Amino acid sequence: QKEVEQNSGPLSVPEGAIASLNCTYSDRGSQSFFWYRQYSGKSPELIMSIYSNGDKEDGRFTAQLNKASQYVSLLIRDSQPSDSATYLCAVTSRGTASKLTFGTGTRLQVTL
Amino acid sequence: ETGVTQTPRHLVMGMTNKKSLKCEQHLGHNAMYWYKQSAKKPLELMFVYNFKEQTENNSVPSRFSPECPNSSHLFLHLHTLQPEDSALYLCASSPTGFSYEQYFGPGTRLTVT
DSSP states (O other): OOSEEOOOOOEEEETTSOEEEEEEESOTTOOOEEEEEEOTTSOOEEEEEEOSSEEEEETTEEEEEETTTTEEEEEESSOOGGGOEEEEEEEEETTEEEEEEEOOOEEEEEEO | OTTEEEEOSEEEEOTTOEEEEEEEEOSOOSEEEEEEEOTTSOOEEEEEEETTEEEEEOSOOTTEEEEEEETTEEEEEEESOOGGGOEEEEEEEESSTTOOOOEEOOOEEEEEO
16 A cells, blocks of 8 residues: 555646645654645655644645545645646655655646 | 755766765755655655764665765765666755755756666
């Protein structure tokens, strides 16, 4: 079983729509959750972090965490073509504070 | 990208060569990381250094040898690599090893021939 699972996509949404990206994780003791954006040929860029259950909003981005369901999501409102990228979910592992475990990423395509 | 820099950006090496990757962070962080990113695989953590001390070695083969002379610099020494080691090698840093927000450099694209 993969530790962090994401649908590889591509997820295609029209410009201006809401993109919803999902991630599940297997370690119930995980405490910190991150979303990174990676453009093709570039390195990952941190866009959101969330540590407690509920929603966290930052501009057009909202991260949602449900620890009981072991589920974290990222909503992108008013999607723009520049949001087209691969979105990586990352989770801390139990017992090793500095160890991030990444999913394989979801490729998002925002169409005109 | 200027917070964490990596050199070289591209490297082609033969299996018998020895080369080194360099990472430098200008963020005042105390923890640094090496990751490997291969096609269609998740990012794999290789090594973690916290205040210059190695705190994680994720079962990495000995042909990869890290070095952290200070909190701002991190090296990855490579020798007798295999073609399957071809990948994007990413360096990251964070304020401490217990601060999870990691910031990545641009990466070194390594090809082993």
